[in-house]
Amino acid sequence: MxxxxxxxxxxxxxxxxxxxxxxxxxxxxxxxxxxxxxxxxxxxxxxxxxxxxxxxxxxxxxxxxxxxxxxxxxxxxxxxxxxxxxxxxxxxxxxxxxxxxxxCHPTLGNNAGLARAMGLREWQGIDPEDATHPVFCGVFDEGARLSDVVDRLEHELQREALVVGDPDTIIRSAAWCTGGGQAYIDDAASYGAELFITGEVSEQTVHVARERGLAFVAAGHHATxxxxxxxxxxxxxxxxxxxxxxxxxxxxx
Ligand SMILES: [Zn+2]
Structure with missing residues (x-):
């Protein structure tokens, strides 16, 4: 064929x-x-x-x-x-x-793939008005410990992640952007996410996470x-x- x-x-x-x-x-x-x-x-x-x-x-x-x-x-x-x-x-x-x-493709895309790797069953773009916004979000219905989310991601991606936040924090609302999306941490914080995941980290990303009060995971640009x-x-x-x-x-x- x-x-x-x-x-x-x-x-x-x-x-x-x-x-x-x-x-x-x-x-x-x-x-x-x-x-x-x-x-x-x-x-x-x-x-x-x-x-x-x-x-x-x-x-x-x-x-x-x-x-x-x-x-x-x-x-x-x-x-x-x-x-x-x-x-x-x-x-x-x-x-x-x-x-x-x-x-951004809702089922075939990188963000959809990362959502499945986190064990989420539903996800959507962070901005319902703009299907081209590269940040996605979803909810852990039962709540999930940050350390459990990280363990699962590291297993699925076969890569060690960089983590900012208390491992025992219970996460319900997560946002993510695969690749070099660390600058979107402000959008994730404003949205109300308790966790933001992307591929890369910059020095200032860690301060933004601490001061805006959300957990942060850099899981690898290539890996995500x-x-x-x-x-x-x-x-x-x-x-x-x-x-x-x-x-x-x-x-x-
Ligand atoms: Zn990329």
Whole structure:
């Protein structure tokens, strides 16, 4: 089975509501390879190691959360960036990248994946008026000890988390944003969350958590963003009957 490259792009742009998002990079097809896709490789970041795995697996397309052409970066195709693009073009591999739309998809996205990893059954965006807001929230109906939430996350993500807060605190309301979402801790505090989870930590995040009175967990940028590309890859494989391989290039950040 196969799917046309441009058809796949249209289906994904629609499923992920791409036009609704203001993002720091183009979402969708970023590098054009051959017309038909039989084998798809998904991963978190379109780094050289992922591309080389895709070449080995004879992929026709690569699907990632972190693609190329970020706002403010050097626009020239030189050095590392030239090598990555050359690898794709020489192998005829297309690159599809979905950033914020893949964080926010209500079931396939990174935030939805992290919610499941926490054991939540229901979740939603923090702002009911804005489906593109990257912070999600949910409730532990019975209340959960912070240390139990952390244990579960560390088990699911296979990564040690950085934790701010009393381990015995009972959490009911949690908010989270996968990846580098530490600046959203203020939004989470204003929303009334007792716990905010994201991938990364900055020095000031710890003070904000202490002074605004909520627990904070940094569970890894890469670790919290492995869900979306893998889920979307499975979804594509089921829909179009193509081969799909999720390739995890380990990253401790
Ligand atoms: Zn990210």
């Amino acid at each position: 196969a799917v046309g490259r441009d058809e796949l792009g249209k289906v994904l742009d629609s499923e992920l509501c791409v036009p609704a998002f203001k993002d720091y990079c183009p979402n969708g097809l970023q590098v054009e390879g051959r017309d038909e896709i039989n084998v798809l490789v998904s991963g978190v970041t379109a780094c050289q190691a992922l591309l080389e795995s895709a070449v080995t697996l004879k992929a026709d397309a690569v699907l990632v959360h972190h693609g190329y052409f970020w706002r403010g970066e050097d626009e020239r195709l030189v050095g590392m960036k030239a090598q990555r693009i050359r690898t794709l073009l020489e192998a005829g591999i297309s690159l599809f990248a979905y950033h914020l739309p893949l964080d 963003e492995r869900f979306g590309a893998r889920s979307l890859g499975h979804w594509i494989a089921n829909r179009f009957g193509i081969d799909h391989h999720f390739v995890d290039i380990n990253n401790p950040a």
